[in-house]
Amino acid sequence: MPGGLDRVAVIGPGAIGTVVAAALHEQGRTPFIAGRSKRPELQLQVDDETLTVPGPVHTDPAESPGTADLVFLAVKATQTAAAADWLAALCGPETVVCVLQNGVEQREMVEPLVRAGTVVPAVVWFPATRELGGPVTLLSPPRLSLPEAPGAIVVEDVLRGSRCAVEVSTDFTTLAWRKLLQNAAAGLMALTGRRSGMYRRDDIGRLMLGYLEECAAVARAEGAQLTDDEPRRLLDQFRTAPVDRGTSILADREQGRPLEWDVRNAVIQRRGIVHGIPTPISDVVVPLLAAASDGPG
Ligand SMILES: NC(=O)C1=CN([C@@H]2O[C@H](COP(=O)(O)OP(=O)(O)OC[C@H]3O[C@@H](n4cnc5c(N)ncnc54)[C@H](OP(=O)(O)O)[C@@H]3O)[C@@H](O)[C@H]2O)C=CC1
Numbered sequence: 550m551p552g553g554l555d556r557v558a559v560i561g562p563g564a565i566g567t568v569v570a571a572a573l574h575e576q577g578r579t580p581f582i583a584g585r586s587k588r589p590e591l592q593l594q595v596d597d598e599t600l601t602v603p604g605p606v607h608t609d610p611a612e613s614p615g616t617a618d619l620v621f622l623a624v625k626a627t628q629t630a631a632a633a634d635w636l637a638a639l640c641g642p643e644t645v646v647c648v649l650q651n652g653v654e655q656r657e658m659v660e661p662l663v664r665a666g667t668v669v670p671a672v673v674w675f676p677a678t679r680e681l682g683g684p685v686t687l688l689s690p691p692r693l694s695l696p697e698a699p700g701a702i703v704v705e706d707v708l709r710g711s712r713c714a715v716e717v718s719t720d721f722t723t724l725a726w727r728k729l730l731q732n733a734a735a736g737l738m739a740l741t742g743r744r745s746g747m748y749r750r751d752d753i754g755r756l757m758l759g760y761l762e763e764c765a766a767v768a769r770a771e772g773a774q775l776t777d778d779e780p781r782r783l784l785d786q787f788r789t790a791p792v793d794r795g796t797s798i799l800a801d802r803e804q805g806r807p808l809e810w811d812v813r814n815a816v817i818q819r820r821g822i823v824h825g826i827p828t829p830i831s832d833v834v835v836p837l838l839a840a841a842s843d844g845p846g
């Protein structure tokens with residue numbers, strides 16, 4: 550981690566963490582890399598180019614170089630608690646923690662683990678995949694949305710001019726829920742073991758529209774400005790995507806890892822209860838995802 554004002558760290562050098570680490574490295578801001586599995590370096594495949602981010606990936610919080618100015622947290626939401634020692638080792642009162650995770654509850658989940666510092670959620674719009682033991686592949690240009698909030702300016706400054714675009718929004722609630730709808734619907738792929746092509750089926754299209762209407766009703770109650778045609782627009786987006794386009798929750802299912810069913814799907818059910826909005830499709834989808842993830846059996 551370089552000295553001065555650019556002490557940047559990435560916790561969780563997986564698909565998303567590697568993309569951000571590469572964007573930082575290309576800008577001369579090579580981050581300190583905090584992970585779970587030892588590796589000498591990170592590799593990112595972008596079209597025909599392979600970018601290498603010098604490591605190593607540190608796996609012991611005792612190896613922390615001290616507090617960072619900016620920490621990107623890119624572990625899965627199911628892994629956040631296990632990354633608490635890294636957060637403790639890298640965060641001081643001036644540290645900004647930018648949470649690169651799906652969901653709408655990043656602050657509630659991460660703030661209790663950051664004893665000092667400011668937590669800023671981000672919407673991660675780009676897909677990236679990670680082969681076990683292999684490089685990460687970037688599938689579309691990296692783009693983040695952040696709320697107009699303390700700390701967002703630090704993220705914007707650090708990534709300015711890099712391959713990872715940062716947008717600071719005055720209506721983050723709408724963006725975060727729009728992305729959550731996308732993730733909730735993508736969760737159906739983890740149930741079928743199929744990719745985007747499955748949304749072209751009429752029966753799945755009807756199920757998805759009903760599910761998205763339900764999610765949109767909860768999102769609106771939470772303050773998101775979603776238009777009536779949002780569910781149809783999203784369905785069309787999934788139907789026109791390449792048939793083999795996956796999603797990180799499907800990758801987790803295929804690799805036998807715990808699924809982010811709580812932050813991506815159950816949250817709609819939970820917030821529906823708060824607002825008195827029925828969520829009959831979630832009431833079927835969520836237990837199936839939870840059981841697929843956590844068993845028993
Ligand atoms: N992949 C995608 O296309 C997108 C993902 N997202 C979201 O981004 C977040 C990150 O997802 P993604 O990058 O796909 O996940 P990955 O599984 O690819 O990466 C997670 C990384 O965190 C590491 N890790 C696990 N536990 C710890 C720990 N205790 N301390 C430090 N590092 C740890 C993992 O290590 P190990 O190598 O040992 O597994 C892995 O390198 C998720 O919330 C996801 O929903 C959002 C948009 C797109």
Ligand SMILES: CC(C)(CO)C(=O)C(=O)O
Nearest residue numbers: 674675676735796797798
């Ligand atoms: C690919 C994308 C952007 C949409 O599903 C995603 O958020 C994920 O894979 O988790």
